[in-house]
Amino acid sequence: MAIKIGITGGIGSGKSVVSRLLGIMGIPVYISDIEAKRITQTDPVIRRGLCDLVGQDVFLQGGELNRSLLASYMFGHQDHVRKVNEIIHPQVKEDFRQWAARLKSELLVGMESAILVEAGFKDEVDFLVMVYAPLEVRVERAVKRDCSSRELVMKRIEAQMSDEVKRSHADFVIVNDDETPLIPQVLELISLLSKNNHYLCSAKK
């Protein structure tokens, strides 16, 4: 069975960059955000749940998810975030299990999610990595990447667990602050997990 690495960190911390590096190094990574979007488009249970909760307009004429409507419904309203997550996340968890089962012959696989702990995915992974960047750096990156506003990014940050709590759950922290080199940290992670392979496998049994 592959060792499952969870990759978490707040918006703009650099999870996607770390996941891409792992991918380049031959480690397949399940990107929860992308898969959650795919499942939301295709799963009739999720479609019905979101329509009942938000209204029919949450899907556009062609059947595509109205992302800006769903985002404005969610962010800034903790109870709305919770309700939407309750509809989407169980299906994502099941999909991840099937994905990981298909890759059981790999040594290492990853799961990337900004809200891995909040979504209850921590038990799905063997080792949790937090990608950390200072708040201001994260906000600046997310505003630039998404052509968004500081206010909208802050609303998303408020829907996520604080860095302090996230760090307390993590087994390994990667600092991605635009100063500390990233690649040596990713190599150190892989080397650590490869060395501890036997220990981790037996710990999970």
Ligand SMILES: CC(C)(COP(=O)(O)OP(=O)(O)OC[C@H]1O[C@@H](n2cnc3c(N)ncnc32)[C@H](O)[C@@H]1O)[C@@H](O)C(=O)NCCC(=O)NCCS
């Ligand atoms: C709400 C949606 C439609 C907004 O789409 P949009 O294109 O504006 O943003 P995008 O998907 O690029 O998300 C950017 C970032 O927002 C944050 N974010 C997204 N969903 C959530 C959430 N449920 N809770 C907290 N933060 C979130 C993450 O840091 C994410 O990487 C979309 O994010 C979505 O479908 N979210 C539900 C799926 C989900 O929970 N994804 C998080 C990982 S499982």
Ligand SMILES: Nc1ncnc2c1ncn2[C@@H]1O[C@H](COP(=O)(O)OP(=O)(O)OP(=O)(O)O)[C@@H](O)[C@H]1O
């Ligand atoms: N070390 C770095 N050097 C330069 N740019 C970086 C670095 N790390 C991240 N970035 C840039 O910052 C932005 C945010 O990074 P990334 O998309 O990896 O964050 P994320 O944690 O996946 O965020 P989200 O939760 O929104 O998906 C991207 O445009 C990325 O290219």
